[in-house]
Amino acid sequence: MNGVEDITIIGVGQTAIEREKPADTFADMAYEAVTKALDDAGMSIDDIDNIVTTSNDFWDGRTISSMAVNDAVGAGLGKNITTVEGDGTFSAFYGMCRILSGSYKNSLIVTHVKGSISDNIHITNGIFDPIYMRPIGLDSLNTAALQMRRYMAKYGISEEQCAKVSVKNHANALKNPYAQIKKTFTLEDVMDSRLIADPLKLLDCSPISDGAAAVIISGEESAKKHKNAVKVRGVGYCADAYFLGDRDLADANALDMAASRAYESAEIVDPLSEIDVAEVYDAFSYMELMWYEGLGFCAPGGGGKLIDRGVTEMDGKLPVNPSGGLLSGHPVITGGLIRLIEACLQVRGDAGDHQVKGVKTALAHGVNGACGQSHCVWIVGR
């Protein structure tokens, strides 16, 4: 075992993303994702030697929520199970590191969330420092609006350019059977949608969603010849300052650093030319433009022109979010892992109606924290 070049993703599974899943418990959702991933890999739970579950206690409404699904993820009695609180890309990173430690061969990564069961304003207010920031009433929506305005002001990005992301991703979602919102929206629909917190409008925002996802990561030599084998070529992870005022919200510096690490490992010099498809964390329309910049698809401030030129459309040079992204369904925590699953399916040629032709190298991106505080970038390929 040397490094990421020995890591292979051989199984993926996701539930349909839905506004609410009243018939499912957390365990029901996790079980569905896990059994799909095992079936996909042609494995049984006995082939798994360690499990990383991922959830958030505030969203679940219970403490140590990640340990409460251990029966549904096949941990049984005596299997090594550990937990991450954060986006699924981070738990996949941890699951990969456990294999690289030499102690494990096959990691099962599971994420679940139900956004439908509580009050997102209260929960996301809880992200922030209780002394200085919570009393101001900050939440995920109004802080995103602060970031969007700052980004637009610094780089001359227009609301229309942001809205184009929403139009593109919703159109892509029509072909994704797992997407929650499958509806065509025009630029006018987005621009005329209800103001949430200026300049954010309803259709700039991802919806509230329930969902679970699972992936199986292997360090076995034989996994490289697995029918599903997707090679991990590079992974990078980086976090920015916690206090919003400590960073310039217009710039995705932490993503820049995370991407640089992943690209270095994958020996990618010109990401726009060398990456065939990207699934990025578009929690809000403007974020996708910022992430283009942080991922080096264009220079800082160039995100607006990139979407104007159609580069990231399905028929563009680098399609971004062919699945429809989070704007078409956003189970928090699970969101990034679905990006990784979609990237793997694209590499395998198994993405169905939203398959991009000839994908050799794909990028997946996960975010945790307000205004993109921390980022994890995966480069996967054949």
Added chain:
Amino acid sequence: MAQKQQDQELLQYESRIKVPYTWSVGEVGSRFLMELKENRKIWATRCPSCDMVFVPPKKTCTYCFSDIHEWVEVKDEGVLQTFTVVRYETPLIPGKPPYIIGIIMLDGADTGLVHLIAGVPHDKVKVGMRVKAVFEEKRKGHILDINHFKPI
């Protein structure tokens, strides 16, 4: 509350979670908040290594991990870096929507302070506008001892 799927009633339970917390503000934060209360002044800390001036004050530098001991007073006015007009009602903010949240770079500071903006029609707020702190008459050592920032 129950929904029906095929022949099976699906039950749901309401949470009763309500957990009290008492957060320590700490030595640095307490001094900052007490200056708001006692003197209507905004104090910051300055990193001895990289010179960054933090509001709210930090004990450890975000950028270089140095211990910070030096205090500097910053002005109670500065430049609005960004803002949003929040259109939805939330019990977390006093008053009715629309209300304005902004990030203010106070004169003398290197980090932005997130706070409420008021005293201006919401369609007249602009990035780059100068704003000044409006203090509460009755202050208690809280970030909302500054009621809001108003344009000057």
